[in-house]
Amino acid sequence: MTTKLISTGMAIRDGIAEAGKHNNDVILFAEGLNDPAAVYGTTKNLAEIYGSDRMIEMPISENGLCGVAIGAAMMGKRPVISLHRVEFALLAVEQIFNNAAKLHYISNGQHRVPLVIRAIIGRGWGQGPEHSQSLETLFSYIPGLKVLMPTFPNDAKGMIISAIEDENPVIILEHRWCHYITGEVEDGYIKSDLIHPAKIKDGNDFTLVASSFMVIEAMQACDQLHKLGISIDLFDLRVLRPLNLGTIMDSIGKTGRLMTVDIGFKTLGIGAEIVSEVVATKFTDLKSAPIRLGLPDHPLPSSVGYIDGLYVDSVKIFKSIAETLGIAQSKISVGIASLRERRAKVPLDIPDPSFKGPF
Amino acid sequence: MNNLLKIYKDSLRIRKVEQAISDNYQVQGQPQLMRCPIHLSIGQELLAAVFCSMLTVQDKLFSTHRCHAHYLAKGGSLERMLAEIHGRATGCIGGRGGSMHLTDVKVGMIASVPIVASAIPLAVGSALTSLIDKQSDISSAIFGEACLEEGVTHESMNFASLKKLPVIFVCENNMYSVYTNISERQPNRDLTLIGKAHDIQSFRCDGNSSDELIDTFQEAVSMTRNGGGPTFVVVDTYRWLEHCGPSYDNHLGYRSEVEFLKWQKKDGLEQLLQKLISSNILTIENQFLLEAEINHEIAKAFEFAVNSPMPKPADASTHIYA
Numbered sequence: 273m274t275t276k277l278i279s280t281g282m283a284i285r286d287g288i289a290e291a292g293k294h295n296n297d298v299i300l301f302a303e304g305l306n307d308p309a310a311v312y313g314t315t316k317n318l319a320e321i322y323g324s325d326r327m328i329e330m331p332i333s334e335n336g337l338c339g340v341a342i343g344a345a346m347m348g349k350r351p352v353i354s355l356h357r358v359e360f361a362l363l364a365v366e367q368i369f370n371n372a373a374k375l376h377y378i379s380n381g382q383h384r385v386p387l388v389i390r391a392i393i394g395r396g397w398g399q400g401p402e403h404s405q406s407l408e409t410l411f412s413y414i415p416g417l418k419v420l421m422p423t424f425p426n427d428a429k430g431m432i433i434s435a436i437e438d439e440n441p442v443i444i445l446e447h448r449w450c451h452y453i454t455g456e457v458e459d460g461y462i463k464s465d466l467i468h469p470a471k472i473k474d475g476n477d478f479t480l481v482a483s484s485f486m487v488i489e490a491m492q493a494c495d496q497l498h499k500l501g502i503s504i505d506l507f508d509l510r511v512l513r514p515l516n517l518g519t520i521m522d523s524i525g526k527t528g529r530l531m532t533v534d535i536g537f538k539t540l541g542i543g544a545e546i547v548s549e550v551v552a553t554k555f556t557d558l559k560s561a562p563i564r565l566g567l568p569d570h571p572l573p574s575s576v577g578y579i580d581g582l583y584v585d586s587v588k589i590f591k592s593i594a595e596t597l598g599i600a601q602s603k604i605s606v607g608i609a610s611l612r613e614r615r616a617k618v619p620l621d622i623p624d625p626s627f628k629g630p631f
Numbered sequence: 632m633n634n635l636l637k638i639y640k641d642s643l644r645i646r647k648v649e650q651a652i653s654d655n656y657q658v659q660g661q662p663q664l665m666r667c668p669i670h671l672s673i674g675q676e677l678l679a680a681v682f683c684s685m686l687t688v689q690d691k692l693f694s695t696h697r698c699h700a701h702y703l704a705k706g707g708s709l710e711r712m713l714a715e716i717h718g719r720a721t722g723c724i725g726g727r728g729g730s731m732h733l734t735d736v737k738v739g740m741i742a743s744v745p746i747v748a749s750a751i752p753l754a755v756g757s758a759l760t761s762l763i764d765k766q767s768d769i770s771s772a773i774f775g776e777a778c779l780e781e782g783v784t785h786e787s788m789n790f791a792s793l794k795k796l797p798v799i800f801v802c803e804n805n806m807y808s809v810y811t812n813i814s815e816r817q818p819n820r821d822l823t824l825i826g827k828a829h830d831i832q833s834f835r836c837d838g839n840s841s842d843e844l845i846d847t848f849q850e851a852v853s854m855t856r857n858g859g860g861p862t863f864v865v866v867d868t869y870r871w872l873e874h875c876g877p878s879y880d881n882h883l884g885y886r887s888e889v890e891f892l893k894w895q896k897k898d899g900l901e902q903l904l905q906k907l908i909s910s911n912i913l914t915i916e917n918q919f920l921l922e923a924e925i926n927h928e929i930a931k932a933f934e935f936a937v938n939s940p941m942p943k944p945a946d947a948s949t950h951i952y953a
Contacts, residue, residue, distance in 0.1 A: 299763065325763050331793065336752045336786025343756020343770075346741065347691070349763070366783075370746050371753065380725035381950040382736050415951050439953035514952070 274459045275426075277630055281451030283425035284390075285314045287432035288352060290461045292321040295350060298436055299326045301341055302354035311354045312392070312451060338364035338389070342371045342441075345387040350436055358391035358407050358445060365410075372441035373416030387441045388432070393484070393535070394448050395583075396621040400574035406536035408483070411443045412513040418442040418466060419513040421484040421535070424631055425455040427510070430464025438466060447485040447535065449623045454630040467516050475503030478593050479523040481546055482533040483509040488627050490533055492586035492614070493593070496607045500599055512542055517549055524550055528559035531593060533584055538566025563592050576621045586611050634684060636912055638841060639903050641680035644925050645700045646900060648709065649673045651929050652699075652716065656877035664937060665716050667729030672700035674871035675803055677899035679704035679773070681844040682801060685852045688739050689768040693754040696731040696745035697803075697870075701773050707735035709928065710935040719939035726942045727950075739768075748774060748781035751800070755787045758798035758861075769855050771799040776865075777808040779825055780816055788829040788861070795860035799851055800826065802863070803838070805870045810885040826863030838868030839899035841906070869894035 278286070292298050300318065302311050305327055310316040319327060330337045334355070341351035355361055361368065368389065375383040394403040412419045418440055422428035428450075435442040472487065473494050482490040487508045494504045505523040524530055530550055532543030543564040550562060565584045572582070587608050594604045615624040649671045656665050672679070675697075683704035686692065694701040702712060708723060715722030716730045724734050731745035741757065744750040754772035761768050778784045779802065791798050804822060806813045826833030834851055836843040844866070851862040871891070873880035881888050907913035913921075 328759075331786070331790055333783075333786030333790065335783045336755075336790060339749070339752025339783060339787065340756035340759060340790060343693075343753035343758075344760045344763075345756070346753065347757050347760035349756075349760050366746065366749060367752065370749055371744065375742065376953050377950050378724060378728045378732050379734055379736070379742070379950075380727050381953070382724070382734065383742070384953045386953075418952075 275456040276459065277454055278425055278457050279451060280422065280425045280428045280453045281312055281314050283429040283457045284422070284432050284446065285316060286457065287429040288315065289318055289321055291433050291436040292318065292326070294461050295436075297348060298350045298352065299328060299344065300352050300354070301328045301330045301337055303330045303332060303356070305329050305354070311356060312448070315354060334360050334363035335367050338367040339371065341387055342367055342375070342385055345385045346375065346383050350386045352388040352390065352436060354390045356392055357403050358393055359402050359405060361389065361391045368411075368417070368441070368443070369414050373414045376440070377416055384439045385441045386439050388435045388444060389441070390444045390446060392446050392448055395485070396449070396623070398574040398576070398621065401571035404572045406445060406447070406484070408445050408512055408536055409541055411445070412515070412542060414513070416441070417513055418511070420444045420466065420511055421509065422446060423450050423484055423487045423508050423510070424453060426457045426462075427464050427470065429457055430462045431466065431510070433461060434463045434466050437463070445484065449485045449627070452623055452628050453488065454628055456630065466511055467514070468511065469507040469509050469516070469519055471505065471519065472508050473504055473506040475505045475527070477502045477504065477527060477597065478529045478531060479505045479507070479520060479527045480531050480533070480589070480593070481507045481509055481520055481543070483512065483542065484535040486533040486535050486584060489584060489586045490589055492611060493589035496586070496590050496611055497593060500594065500603055500607065502593070502597060504593070509542065515545065517546060520546065521550065521554060524554045524557055528557050529596065530558070530562040531589070532562070532564050533589060534564070534566030536567055537569065538564055539569050541566045560596050563596065565589065565592065576619065579620045635841065635903065636907060638677070638680045638684055639900070639907055639913070640921060641684070641704055642676040642900050642903070643921065645676040645679065645703050646673055647922070647925050648703060648929055649699060651933065653872065653877035655933065666718055667716060668875050669716065669730045669877065670697040670875050671872050671877070672697055674894065674898075675805060675838065675868045676700050677841060677903070678801070678803065678838045678844055678866045678868060681841060682771075682773070682848050685848055686739070686771070687768065691739050691741045691754065691757045691768065691770040693741055693750040693757070693770070693772045694733070694743040695747070695750060695774050696743070697775065698731065698733045698743035702733040702735065702740050702743070705735070705740040706738035707733060707740045709932045711735070713932045713936035714939045717936040717939070718941065719936060720942040721935070721939040748778040748784045750774070751778060751784050752787045755791045755796060755798050758791065758796040759794065761797055762794065767856075769797040769799060769852070771801060773801040773803060775808070776802055776804040776806065776813055776822065777816070778802065779822065785829070788826065788831060788863070791861040792829045792831050797855050798861045799855050800831070800861065800863045802865045803868055804865055805868050807870065807874070807886065809874045810883065812886070822865045823863065831861050831863045832859065833863040833865070835865040835867070838866040839897045839902060841899060841903045871895065
């Protein structure tokens with residue numbers, strides 16, 4: 273198996289390239305598909321593989337073109353729509369919820385909608401309230417959709433290929449900061465599981481479930497907890513719909529403790545669903561009340577002046593877990609200082625370079 | 632002229648099916664068997680019959696909540712349509728959608744979507760597939776004039792025109808969105824200007840005139856079928872019954888009895904019948920026979936629907952994912 277060290281963003285681009293070579297029915301839609309920026313490079317240099325017929329420059333008509341893609345998917349194409357920000361998907365929610373998610377069901381199984389919608393979540397550099405929402409709960413609410421949040425490069429490549437192969441509409445929410453994460457990525461046509469969360473770290477003291485960029489924050493926290501002799505079962509949730517909690521339930525049986533970290537709002541977030549399912553089915557296994565972390569109940573402002581303490585970070589994760597386990601305050605303070613030191617010189621509105629990996 | 636007779640038969644069959652649904656929807660003292668909203672097409676049958684007579688089984692059609700006429704004209708199974716409206720497992724989509732979602736894929740009745748204008752981009756996507764795959768079929772969306780108020784219609788037309796897609800946009804202008812007249816919703820304009828603004832060849836005709844319908848659709852279909860790109864046809868028509876339900880609703884006062892009578896007097900079916908009789912294509916006797924034949928078919932289809940099994944609760948959770 274040959275691998276190369278690339279970023280999640282490039283791995284997604286390579287996955288789209290492989291899918292296009294593998295199946296002529298794959299067609300691409302994006303605003304600025306072929307422009308110099310090529311959707312943050314994720315659609316760069318695909319013309320050789322796809323040709324002009326299969327690379328469709330999208331007029332600024334998200335609902336219309338999403339409907340066009342659904343119609344094409346019903347007739348046998350496998351469209352991939354790339355949106356620069358998930359907020360633009362809101363214009364297409366009518367088509368996504370009513371048609372993409374339900375045509376297979378309503379037609380009693382006669383129609384299939386093998387459609388992929390990539391939507392990018394922004395953060396930092398003053399993106400502001402309408403360029404930094406993640407909205408994963410909104411899409412995950414709808415039966416008939418599959419909702420993925422890739423984090424690591426190799427998995428992201430496999431996920432986009434598997435999503436394109438899937439017979440159902442798949443929403444892929446890519447965090448812009450995850451695009452920068454690097455790792456070894458297998459060459460060729462590789463697939464990823466679209467059913468289960470991935471176990472990132474194995475431990476006995478706490479079950480920690482995070483999604484998207486929050487997995488990276490959680491990993492930093494886990495390393496610091498490890499120094500205190502605490503081991504964590506860390507899951508990258510990956511697949512938000514259909515939500516398969518089997519391995520997480522098993523983990524609760526072992527640890528008796530749960531923390532969820534949402535990339536989006538805490539209120540009504542995926543974490544709320546996971547905690548409620550865990551409490552409903554593993555109540556007697558729990559040694560302490562589950563902890564939920566996520567964004568506060570307000571829009572995310574642009575200025576860097578507002579940001580300190582707003583996002584969930586490794587410090588919040590570390591501190592909550594250590595306190596729940598009764599670790600001495602003096603040790604917690606040392607751990608927090610160590611975590612803060614890592615990004616002391618990096619402004620809060622750009623990713624900490626150490627987060628890039630390679631993982 | 633054989634074609635005219637076929638159009639008459641198809642339109643009459645649609646009207647009689649709709650009338651039978653209306654008659655049987657709520658029968659005093661009997662339990663209601665059709666337990667879903669119905670949007671009947673009486674008054675609007677002719678355009679469906681004319682247009683679909685020019686389509687092949689391979690051509691794809693997309694419709695709206697008011698889809699009965701389109702489904703039947705495209706060749707959809709009457710038995711399975713009535714079973715669908717009766718909520719039966721034998722319905723065209725197993726009782727999952729009811730009257731507003733009529734589908735019969737094997738005759739090219741691809742989907743009916745009740746959300747206003749929601750099916751229009753699907754037709755454009757279907758046409759895009761035909762263009763990419765170099766297939767000769769065309770796709771069409773039939774929709775009400777309220778769709779001209781929805782943004783997605785313009786998005787769809789813009790893209791269809793840009794790519795010169797083989798798609799026909801057919802607007803049934805019955806002037807009312809539920810109880811609201813077009814004059815309260817749109818400026819007083821020639822509706823074909825909307826197609827023209829997207830550089831789409833646009834036509835308008837009288838939905839009660841078989842001659843006008845035939846001439847107009849022949850031109851539009853031939854243009855789109857022969858690589859001329861999308862076309863847009865506005866058909867002026869009138870819904871005789873209420874927006875949703877089995878009855879007349881002139882007593883509500885949102886439209887006048889005078890207006891209704893004016894349109895009823897122009898009934899396209901009656902005009903076509905007179906034309907067929909005066910040109911000796913159809914005799915009164917044969918017309919009676921034709922009606923009897925249609926009545927018999929409808930009675931049998933109702934029997935099929937009513938005697939079909941209901942779907943099982945356990946099957947409500949199938950086909951969520953393919």
